[in-house]
Amino acid sequence: MAEPLTRVDSAVQGLSESPPKEKISHRRASSSVAGVQSMKDMWETRTKLQLAPETQRTGWKINTSSSHVEEKDILKKPLVTPMVRAIDLVTDLGSVITARNRQGVTIKDALDAIYKMNKKRADDELDKPFLEGFEWAPEYREYDEETEKGRKEMEEEWQRLIIHLSPTPGVSNFSSKKKKKAAAAE
Template identity: 45%
Template sequence: MSAAEHPELSKVDSAIAIPAKEEKAPDKGKHRRTSSQTEGVYNIKDLEEKKIELKLPIETQKTGWKLNTPPSTIEDRDILKLHLVNPPVKKIDLHFPLGLEVTARNMKGVTVKDALDAIYKQFKKKADDEMDMPYLAGFEWDKEESWTSLIVHQTKNGPKPVTSKKSKKKDKEEA
């Protein structure tokens, strides 16, 4: 049998009938997911361009947290869930007066815990006597100095120990 006897099967036709290796479309799993970009969380540089001012929750000013202890040691753990600044940002630099700078990051908005974790990472190996001011006094945003960072304030003394009613009763009984 030749190609002339069966016109539908020619060498050209048979080459077409064999599926050629198709060019694969680029794998879709390689691009960044947009779901990780939470709505309402900004890039701090965008806020600077739009001149949107940052606001700090007042709770961050009275943590009494010691810089070389884990953030979980804070008495009021609820403040750890708060956003460090409003509107929430993906990352922010924390600037210490002596020049140290750490960056807190969270794609869903930097929380107080993220900031304290970043600070703790720098101070966890320091002994108490190595630090002049071991306690966090709070954060300050000064748009004149730097729109994209917060100034970290420290203090020598931690919070005054809170005496519970039970310990006061024991003191009275002993007296």
């Protein structure tokens, strides 16, 4: 009975360490969609954004649901490329609205975020009730990257879009195939 043990037994061998545990990741796998990045990542890599041209002159009233947009096809299109999970939208008065979608922010997500902020406002309360479009400031602006103030301003504007409103509904340059076919038939 004095045979040596062939099996490793922690009580016999005097091992005090437990087996290494896997590091727990706090990011859910479902929230990571391929090709969709955060605005922070865009800033760090200095990736330039391109706005969807369909967002300009939609004729949409900001205190009505996004379902009132004439061109329903544009609602499914991404607001910016490359696609992002969330983006801040800034009004003329400086209020910030965040449009979110883990699969990539669409034009509908942006319109819904704007509508949520303005849905209780009456028509006569709004000086400029129609969406004219969005602007990404770094595309048109020069920054002084040598100063701390210039870098901070560039970072702030890199991660947001400016909302432009109009007192009159704009006419979209983009029309659906149905309207083109109807016009061609006449």
